[in-house]
Amino acid sequence: MGVSEVSGDLGQLWYGELRGQLRRTKVPLTGLTDRATLFCLEELARDVDMKMRFRVDRVVEQGGRIRHEVAGQPRLVTGLHDLGTDESFGNAMASVVRRIDFSSSRDVRIQRRTGPFHNASERVLVAWVIA
Numbered sequence: 001m002g003v004s005e006v007s008g009d010l011g012q013l014w015y016g017e018l019r020g021q022l023r024r025t026k027v028p029l030t031g032l033t034d035r036a037t038l039f040c041l042e043e044l045a046r047d048v049d050m051k052m053r054f055r056v057d058r059v060v061e062q063g064g065r066i067r068h069e070v071a072g073q074p075r076l077v078t079g080l081h082d083l084g085t086d087e088s089f090g091n092a093m094a095s096v097v098r099r100i101d102f103s104s105s106r107d108v109r110i111q112r113r114t115g116p117f118h119n120a121s122e123r124v125l126v127a128w129v130i131a
Contacts, residue, residue: 010037010040010041010044011044014041014044018044019044019047019048022045022048022050023048026048026049026050026131027131028053028097028100028102028129028130028131029041029045029050029129029130029131030097030127030128030129030130031127031128032093032125032126032127032128033125033126033128034124034125034126035057035124035126038055038126038128041130042130045130050130050131051110051130051131052071052110052128052129052130053072053073053100053102053110053129053130053131054071054072054073054076054096054097054100054110054128054129055070055071055072055110055126055127055128055129056068056069056070056071056093056096056126056127056128057069057070057124057125057126058089058124058125058126058127059122059123059124060122060123060124061121061122062121062122071110072096072100072110072129073100073101073104076096076099076100089127093127097129100129100131102131
């Protein structure tokens with residue numbers, strides 16, 4: 001597939017590019033977005049029988065403290081709550097994505113985290129995998 005920037009109309013990206021490709025060939029989607037964009041993508045992905053498989057909410061609190069809220073396969077989640085600095089976060093995510101077992105059943109606890117809402121004093125980005 002490739003890399004796509006989400007800026008503006010998510011529906012155009014989904015219906016113009018992703019949906020048709022995913023109907024022909026199911027490949028995991030990975031990304032780093034805000035919660036609202038992820039919420040929309042997760043809902044659209046249901047149309048092609050894909051669901052959230054792994055996510056890390058990277059929450060930057062008002063004072064600058066960073067915390068990570070991790071959801072996914074238990075063997076991957078263990079030990080991932082301290083994901084480091086900005087420089088090491090991307091490397092940590094790439095390492096985790098390579099270890100996801102896509103043949104295992106989907107964990108509904110990951111879907112229970114869906115929703116664009118967060119504390120207004122926090123900045124949140126989500127690293128995610130939909131498959």
